[in-house]
Amino acid sequence: MMSDITSQSLTSLVKNIKDKKLSSEEITKAFVDRSEKSKELNSYITEDFSNAIKKAKKFDQSPNLDLKLPGIPMAVKDLFCTKNLRTTAGSKILENFIPTYESTVTQNIWNEGSILLGKLNCDEFAMGSSNETSFYGNVQNPIDKDLVPGGSSGGSASAVSGQLTPITIGTDTGGSIRQPASFTGTVGLKPTYGSCSRYGIVAFASSLDQAGPMAQNVEDCALLQEVISTYDTKDSTSIEFKRNHYSKELNKDIKGKKIGIPKEYRVEGMPKEIEELWQKGIQYAKDCGAEIIDISLPHTSYALPTYYIVAPAEASSNLARYDGVKYGFRAKGENLIDMYEKTRSEGFGAEVQRRIMIGTYVLSSGYYDAYYLKAQKVRKLIKNDFDEAYKKVDAILTPSTPSSAFKIGEKKDDPVSMYLNDIFTVPVNLAGLPAMSIPAGHDANGYPLGLQIIGKAFDEQGILNISYAMEDKINFKNKITDWWIK
Amino acid sequence: MSIDLKTIKHISKLSRISVDDQKAEKLAGDLNSIFKFIEKLNELNTDNVEPLTSVAETTLKFRTDEVQSENIRDQIIKNSPEDNEDFFVVPKVVE
Numbered sequence: 001m002m003s004d005i006t007s008q009s010l011t012s013l014v015k016n017i018k019d020k021k022l023s024s025e026e027i028t029k030a031f032v033d034r035s036e037k038s039k040e041l042n043s044y045i046t047e048d049f050s051n052a053i054k055k056a057k058k059f060d061q062s063p064n065l066d067l068k069l070p071g072i073p074m075a076v077k078d079l080f081c082t083k084n085l086r087t088t089a090g091s092k093i094l095e096n097f098i099p100t101y102e103s104t105v106t107q108n109i110w111n112e113g114s115i116l117l118g119k120l121n122c123d124e125f126a127m128g129s130s131n132e133t134s135f136y137g138n139v140q141n142p143i144d145k146d147l148v149p150g151g152s153s154g155g156s157a158s159a160v161s162g163q164l165t166p167i168t169i170g171t172d173t174g175g176s177i178r179q180p181a182s183f184t185g186t187v188g189l190k191p192t193y194g195s196c197s198r199y200g201i202v203a204f205a206s207s208l209d210q211a212g213p214m215a216q217n218v219e220d221c222a223l224l225q226e227v228i229s230t231y232d233t234k235d236s237t238s239i240e241f242k243r244n245h246y247s248k249e250l251n252k253d254i255k256g257k258k259i260g261i262p263k264e265y266r267v268e269g270m271p272k273e274i275e276e277l278w279q280k281g282i283q284y285a286k287d288c289g290a291e292i293i294d295i296s297l298p299h300t301s302y303a304l305p306t307y308y309i310v311a312p313a314e315a316s317s318n319l320a321r322y323d324g325v326k327y328g329f330r331a332k333g334e335n336l337i338d339m340y341e342k343t344r345s346e347g348f349g350a351e352v353q354r355r356i357m358i359g360t361y362v363l364s365s366g367y368y369d370a371y372y373l374k375a376q377k378v379r380k381l382i383k384n385d386f387d388e389a390y391k392k393v394d395a396i397l398t399p400s401t402p403s404s405a406f407k408i409g410e411k412k413d414d415p416v417s418m419y420l421n422d423i424f425t426v427p428v429n430l431a432g433l434p435a436m437s438i439p440a441g442h443d444a445n446g447y448p449l450g451l452q453i454i455g456k457a458f459d460e461q462g463i464l465n466i467s468y469a470m471e472d473k474i475n476f477k478n479k480i481t482d483w484w485i486k
Numbered sequence: 487m488s489i490d491l492k493t494i495k496h497i498s499k500l501s502r503i504s505v506d507d508q509k510a511e512k513l514a515g516d517l518n519s520i521f522k523f524i525e526k527l528n529e530l531n532t533d534n535v536e537p538l539t540s541v542a543e544t545t546l547k548f549r550t551d552e553v554q555s556e557n558i559r560d561q562i563i564k565n566s567p568e569d570n571e572d573f574f575v576v577p578k579v580v581e
Contacts, residue, residue, distance in 0.1 A: 100561035193541050207541070233549065239542055305524045316501065325574050327565035336577045341504035353503055354516055360501045374527055376537035383538060415516055416523050432541025
């Protein structure tokens, strides 16, 4: 049965290939077939299905079963450059862009035997929390019709949750892996800044961007993290450190681990069900033998305002490269300047233009000290909060988001209310720490809710283990009805 | 403070994004609500705080200064909206 294949975890598919119970072709065809039937989700921007099947057949002819992802098909967020396959970053301005090189993270994945299925939808240049800023249309959340999948890795979350790909990668600048994972009942990991190479990832805010795995469970997430996290000389901020064999060293023994509960995350107006979920999470952690410690992260409420200076500032600089000359869309203009201005006005969507304008303003002469320098100082205070907390605890437990998924269109016209979605995820990016979201319960509508586990820098193994232990106690079941399949 | 239309036009010029009056009005509204939210940072005294320049407490690695010429002109030109096989082509800039 095809559906038996697509409902399997990555770990189980790898085992079946290694035991020769399934071929790469059978698995790839099953995911292609389900993806074909799932067009209504709009998870993909670009499909590469016939090539994927060809590559699977080729893999089966002389399978290398020592690889970590042998013959496993995988769709990836359309922010990763894939050689000879269109990469749009969800933008009109890159509608015809075909990279001549491969991102390091995706190259690592193909080196371990995985096969590219296609490129997944995302908010334009990863700027958004609902996938509604994509030039290629809204993405449906498999949980319910007309529900956002979160963002910016919305297509990725939708595709894993809807079983169109066994696993995927996203990127996380302010919560873009963890928030959509939380909205779709899936697991997402944002690694420590410098853990995964940024080479070949379309840049948004370079001091915050990180790639990371999104999966159906913690074990799968650990395996993919092991594949994608490598030191890379092509990324000047890539960091050399001892990387664990995350999947081999995964274990549920977290007895005596100290887990901090930051009181500042109890924000005003937070729905009761989020508070209840958090309390349940605390109980699960205790049941696993962890010690719960109250902590304080006093500058938490300053994280979002800081982020909305730092991220747009970096974005305005990064996106200056889209000028209609070297690659991408070009509008006709009367002269060079007119061509630049029309190209960028017609090529970028409203949210991207808004952020470029904010960034340009905070960096402009006379305002730099008041905004950008101020934000970098507050960013230091936010990082200091975490440094202090980690003298007392091994990890921190919070809700992933202040609410469950919302309806398409609900927050689209109110940027500040959209930004508030990332209130629990943004501090982590500002401090460069690793964090995971794991599904932990449902709200009254049956929509999934996630818990976030934040770790010390480079302690991906620590938070993977805590998540693994808690996942076992939570025993979450995603409620997917396949409503979109006719 | 509030961002007026004149400021929006100035930022749009710096950003090289053309903005008509209707769009400028909308942007002014959006940016004012965002900056109102950002003003919260003024509650904090940061006089004696060093700005954060990098989250990683490691120094950037130096590499040897070597030319790595791979002769990839074709690849670089490949995605340009207009070229003459050797160069990018832009509207006339010199009279």
